Amino acid sequence: MAFPSPTQAFHTSAYPAIDPTLAALSTKGKNIVITGGGAGIGSEIAKAFARSGAASIALLGRTEKTLLATKQAIENEFKATAVRTYVADITSAKDLDHSISAHAKEFGKFHVLVANAGFLPLGQSIVDSTLDEWYEGFEVNVKGNYNLVRAFLPHANADATVLSINTVLSQMAYIPGMSSYSASKIATAKLFEYLHYEHPELFVLSIHPGSIKTAMNAKAVGTGKPYPYDNIDLPASFLVWAASDKAKFLNGKFVWAQWDVEELSEMAETIKGTEKFTFGLLGWP
Numbered sequence: 105m106a107f108p109s110p111t112q113a114f115h116t117s118a119y120p121a122i123d124p125t126l127a128a129l130s131t132k133g134k135n136i137v138i139t140g141g142g143a144g145i146g147s148e149i150a151k152a153f154a155r156s157g158a159a160s161i162a163l164l165g166r167t168e169k170t171l172l173a174t175k176q177a178i179e180n181e182f183k184a185t186a187v188r189t190y191v192a193d194i195t196s197a198k199d200l201d202h203s204i205s206a207h208a209k210e211f212g213k214f215h216v217l218v219a220n221a222g223f224l225p226l227g228q229s230i231v232d233s234t235l236d237e238w239y240e241g242f243e244v245n246v247k248g249n250y251n252l253v254r255a256f257l258p259h260a261n262a263d264a265t266v267l268s269i270n271t272v273l274s275q276m277a278y279i280p281g282m283s284s285y286s287a288s289k290i291a292t293a294k295l296f297e298y299l300h301y302e303h304p305e306l307f308v309l310s311i312h313p314g315s316i317k318t319a320m321n322a323k324a325v326g327t328g329k330p331y332p333y334d335n336i337d338l339p340a341s342f343l344v345w346a347a348s349d350k351a352k353f354l355n356g357k358f359v360w361a362q363w364d365v366e367e368l369s370e371m372a373e374t375i376k377g378t379e380k381f382t383f384g385l386l387g388w389p
C-alpha cells in the first residue's frame with residue numbers, strides 16, 4: 105500500500121542521516137530504558153542505542169530468555185554499553201517501579217525512555233471479539249504506558265526524552281478487526297500528548313515504526329503472505345535520531361520513521377508549535 109508522505113523521500117531502510125554512529129547522534133553517557141526490549145523492534149532499538157554509545161540500557165519484558173539474548177548480542181558487539189534485564193509486565197505498576205528504580209540506583213537518572221511494548225488483539229469485529237482479548241489492547245497499550253510514565257518520571261533526567269512507539273493504525277480510517285488496536289493506540293498517543301503538555305521540560309514524540317516483520321506483524325497480516333515490509337534497521341536508527349538534539353523541533357508530535365529527517369528539518373519552522381502532525385478531527389475548521 106502506498107502511503108501519502110510529507111517528505112519526497114519515503115524510506116524503507118536506514119540511511120546515512122540516521123546512522124547511529126554519527127557523532128551528532130551519540131548517546132555516550134546516556135541511560136536508556138526500553139520496554140519490550142527482548143524481541144522485535146524493541147530489541148533492534150536497543151542495539152541501535154548501543155551502537156550510538158549509550159552508557160547503559162535497561163531492557164524490560166516478560167520473557168527472560170529473549171531479554172538475555174538481546175543483552176548477550178549487545179555485550180558481544182558493544183563493550184561500552186552496560187545492559188541489565190528486568191522481567192517486568194508493564195500492566196504491573198509494581199514490576200515497573202521495581203525495574204526502573206533498580207536500574208536508576210545502579211546507573212543514575214534516565215535520559216531516554218522508549219515505550220515500545222504493545223499488544224495487538226486478534227483481528228475480529230467488535231461483536232465477534234471477547235471482552236478479555238479486546239480489552240487486553242487497553243490493558244497493555246494504555247494502562248501499561250500509564251504505569252510506565254509514572255514509574256519513569258521520578259527517575260528521569262530533567263530534560264529526558266520520551267519516545268512512544270505507536271502505529272499508522274491510530275490514524276487510518278476503518279480497517280476490519282482493528283477496533284481495539286486502533287482505539288487503544290489513539291488513546292496511547294493522547295496519553296503521551298498529555299505528558300508533553302504536563303511536562304514541557306521533557307521531549308515527547310510518538311512514532312509509527314513502519315511495517316516490520318515481527319511476531320506481532322505476522323498476527324496482523326498472516327504468515328507467508330507477501331507484504332511490503334520495511335527493514336527493522338529503519339525504526340531502530342530513527343529512534344536514535346529522534347533522541348538527538350536534531351529532532352527537538354518535533355516535540356509533542358506524531359511522526360513516521362519512513363519520513364526523511366533532512367526534509368523534515370527543512371520544514372522545522374512550519375512544524376514547530378503548530379498543529380501539524382498532531383491528532384484532531386477531520387473537517388473541523
Ligand SMILES: NC(=O)c1ccc[n+]([C@@H]2O[C@H](COP(=O)([O-])OP(=O)(O)OC[C@H]3O[C@@H](n4cnc5c(N)ncnc54)[C@H](OP(=O)(O)O)[C@@H]3O)[C@@H](O)[C@H]2O)c1
Nearest residue numbers: 140143144145166167193194221222271315316318320321
Ligand atoms: N511490527 C510492525 O509492523 C508494527 C507496526 C506499527 C506499530 N508497531 C508497534 O511496535 C511495537 C513493537 O512491536 P513489534 O512489532 O516489535 O512486536 P513483537 O515482536 O511482538 O514485540 C512486542 C514486544 O512487547 C513486549 N510486551 C508485550 N506485552 C508486554 C507486557 N505486558 N509487558 C512487557 N512487555 C510486553 C514483548 O515481550 P514479552 O512478550 O516478552 O513481554 C515484545 O518484546 C508495538 O508497540 C507495536 O504496536 C509495530
